[in-house]
Amino acid sequence: MAEAARSGSSTDKGHKSSLQVLDSPDFKALVKKRWSVSMVLLALLFVGYYGFILLLATNKAFVTQKVGEVTTLAIPLGVAVIIFAWLLTAYYVGWANKSYDPEVERLKSQLKR
Template sequence: MQPSTADPAHSPQFARLVRKRWGVSLTLTAFMLAVYYGFIAILAFRPDLFATRVGEHLTVGIPIGLGVIIVSWLATGIYVRWANDDYDTAVDNLKHAMRENRG
């Protein structure tokens, strides 16, 4: 049995929503992987860059490492805000359309 074209789960809106979710997720994942592995690569291949002293007891690596953590929090916040504002509303609209289609 083929799915009904009126079925919201097989609609262009649903497909667009799935593509958008994957796009946002993969973009943020790629960004975080680049930040994290960039930090690790610099640490592995050019540790002298992070060993530069900023003060008597602080090197450049410490604030940059803290920056990696803060960037991950910000990326998580961006995803949560997008999910709460855009994605959840679109999912609710599709659920409502599915309920209306059933009768």
């Protein structure tokens, strides 16, 4: 049975081995798709966060402008960065639930066949 798994053939029960799934084009495409989405979202998060940090470091006069009596512009901008991160997370969860998870379930069902 161990040799069957290593050779990529079906096991005694007719299940596909995990090596067959790992080598399948469907699995590789799914992994590539997940990494692509993750990297785009990570890049957006870095741009937002480090853009805010650079703005604080390079344009102190702008971010210290008063928005209210005691609040500076930096506070709402910082809150916006946090909300932006939440929105990116919500997008990823929605994408995973609609696109990624069904594909994972399909591949898992192939393992059981």
